[in-house]
Amino acid sequence: MKDIFLLDMDDTLLDFPRAERANFLGTLGRLGVNADSDVYARFHAINDALWKAHERGEITRSRLTVKRFELLFGEYGIEASAEEAAEAYYEHFGEICYPFDGAREFLAELSQRGRSFIVTNGGARLQRAHIDLAGFGPYLCGLFISEEIGFHKPMPEFAAYVEGHIDRYVRERAVWIGDSRTSDMVCARSVGIDFLLFDPTAVTPSRPAAEQYAAFLRTIDSD
Numbered sequence: 696m697k698d699i700f701l702l703d704m705d706d707t708l709l710d711f712p713r714a715e716r717a718n719f720l721g722t723l724g725r726l727g728v729n730a731d732s733d734v735y736a737r738f739h740a741i742n743d744a745l746w747k748a749h750e751r752g753e754i755t756r757s758r759l760t761v762k763r764f765e766l767l768f769g770e771y772g773i774e775a776s777a778e779e780a781a782e783a784y785y786e787h788f789g790e791i792c793y794p795f796d797g798a799r800e801f802l803a804e805l806s807q808r809g810r811s812f813i814v815t816n817g818g819a820r821l822q823r824a825h826i827d828l829a830g831f832g833p834y835l836c837g838l839f840i841s842e843e844i845g846f847h848k849p850m851p852e853f854a855a856y857v858e859g860h861i862d863r864y865v866r867e868r869a870v871w872i873g874d875s876r877t878s879d880m881v882c883a884r885s886v887g888i889d890f891l892l893f894d895p896t897a898v899t900p901s902r903p904a905a906e907q908y909a910a911f912l913r914t915i916d917s918d
């Protein structure tokens with residue numbers, strides 16, 4: 696029986712690209728920079744590559760937040776301060792959050808079956824703001840945020856920390872759910888926690904996220 700749920704948040708419970716796009720265009724607009732979808736697409740690619748580098752331990756999270764704007768502004772010859780953009784971007788991101796359809800219901804359902812914990816590499820202030828905005832709080836028993844615990848996914852130390860800080864923890868009763876093969880899956884498997892992959896790219900109007908959540912519940916129930 697599974698009754699300990701370790702849940703990634705961005706791209707697993709929250710539609711991260713949608714929020715990222717809105718926040719990026721809003722931030723640049725406030726800085727007086729005209730950005731279109733192409734510039735956003737480039738930002739998204741740069742951001743993704745930097746987060747992968749972060750997972751490999753090649754760049755810190757705080758350096759990444761500025762560097763993505765340095766690279767973007769460099770490529771497009773945009774005359775704006777990367778530091779200022781990074782700060783404004785982070786500041787406003789806390790106000791933008793789009794849970795996937797069915798995410799809250801999924802958490803409510805899990806809370807009937809056991810205890811849920813968030814496992815995330817995001818910034819602490821931002822993740823807490825998003826949890827509040829999304830209304831996830833009442834369904835969660837705890838948060839493991841890399842910035843606060845000093846290790847990040849996929850470091851085995853992150854998983855070990857999580858396992859060491861949940862009361863009455865039994866590995867066989869735990870399941871980790873996330874969208875990333877390089878961070879969530881590697882991290883869960885580093886200590887032998889069962890893992891379920893959420894695929895945000897498969898979410899469409901005709902195939903809502905709720906279908907994947909329902910499949911997870913069936914898997915959890917049959918275990």
Ligand SMILES: [Mg+2]
Binds near residue numbers: 704875
């Ligand atoms: Mg994720």
